[in-house]
Amino acid sequence: NAGVTQTPKFRILKIGQSMTLQCTQDMNHNYMYWYRQDPGMGLKLIYYSVGAGITDKGEVPNGYNVSRSTTEDFPLRLELAAPSQTSVYFCASSRYGRNKNYGYTFGSGTRLTVV
Amino acid sequence: DQQVKQNSPSLSVQEGRISILNCDYTNSMFDYFLWYKKYPAEGPTFLISISSIKDKNEDGRFTVFLNKSAKHLSLHIVPSQPGDSAVYFCAASGSEETSGSRLTFGEGTQLTVNP
Numbered sequence: 001n002a003g004v005t006q007t008p009k010f011r012i013l014k015i016g017q018s019m020t021l022q023c024t025q026d027m028n029h030n031y032m033y034w035y036r037q038d039p040g041m042g043l044k045l046i047y048y049s050v051g052a053g054i055t056d057k058g059e060v061p062n063g064y065n066v067s068r069s070t071t072e073d074f075p076l077r078l079e080l081a082a083p084s085q086t087s088v089y090f091c092a093s094s095r096y097g098r099n100k101n102y103g104y105t106f107g108s109g110t111r112l113t114v115v
Numbered sequence: 116d117q118q119v120k121q122n123s124p125s126l127s128v129q130e131g132r133i134s135i136l137n138c139d140y141t142n143s144m145f146d147y148f149l150w151y152k153k154y155p156a157e158g159p160t161f162l163i164s165i166s167s168i169k170d171k172n173e174d175g176r177f178t179v180f181l182n183k184s185a186k187h188l189s190l191h192i193v194p195s196q197p198g199d200s201a202v203y204f205c206a207a208s209g210s211e212e213t214s215g216s217r218l219t220f221g222e223g224t225q226l227t228v229n230p
Contacts, residue, residue: 004158033217040124042204042222043159058217090158103149104218106158 002026006091006107013081013114021076021110023091031094032074033104034058034066036087043090049074081114088112118142119207121221129229134192136224138205141186145207149218150179150190153202162203163190195228202226 007022025032030051035043035058045058049068063085065077074093078085088111092104120139128134136150146167151159165172165179165188172179178191192199205221 035220040222042119042121043220045217045219048217092158103151103161103164104159106160108156108158 004091004093004105004107006089006110008110009108010111011113013078013112015081015083015114017081018077018079019081021078021089021091021112023074023076023107024072025074025091025093025105026072027093027095027105028071029093029095029105030071032068033092033094034064034074034076035090035092036060037090037109038087046076046089078112083114086112086114117222118145119205119219119221121203121205121224123224124222125225125227127227127229128195130197131194134190134195134199134226134228136190136192136203136205136226138188138190138221139186140188140207142207142209142219143186144209145219147208148179148181148188149206149208150177151204151206151220152199153204153223159204192226195226197228197230200226200228 004025033048034046037043044060047066049055088109091107094104149164150162152162153159163177181188202223204223206218
């Protein structure tokens with residue numbers, strides 16, 4: 001039972017390059033999310049999806065794009081990488097609805113450095 | 116506009132004593148609150164949650180208290196153990212209809228439990 005899997009774990013990009021951060025979950029969760037964590041800043045929501053084919057912006061969407069063609073996968077695309085996108089990126093998923101154990105399952109993160 | 120704030124970046128306690136982590140929020144639409152624990156190089160993991168209809172929820176050594184009038188919640192860990200050393204994030208959510216299951220996170224508090 002893998003949960004939420006993120007690849008790659010580390011990446012160094014040059015300014016202006018682009019890349020895709022991969023995220024896949026095997027729990028049949030409807031909701032998926034992308035967060036970034038900057039030092040001392042907590043986690044900021046980039047994009048989220050409530051189901052296949054549906055995505056929406058979070059707090060800090062500029063410079064990113066997402067797609068959700070399947071329930072399992074929610075890739076995050078960085079176009080024209082900038083030093084401000086240096087961060088740790090976390091993908092998460094959750095089951096629709098509120099229950100006693102309402103919470104996200106997070107991946108282990110992707111550490112991205114833009115130089 | 117930081118809607119969830121953890122004003123203490125760090126906390127150090129002795130093994131066996133109580134750890135108290137605090138969190139304040141400003142959005143009165145929040146009605147569900149969660150705590151996550153994060154170890155280095157790992158994703159956050161769900162710890163405990165509380166609905167706004169309650170003022171206390173307990174799970175083993177972990178208890179979360181909610182004071183709605185003060186818009187304040189706290190996490191108590193008793194007794195503290197060295198393995199509890201981690202970053203603790205407070206998170207809040209509104210209803211499914213208003214927030215789509217999105218969580219807003221605080222900045223995190225680094226807890227260090229000394230043997």
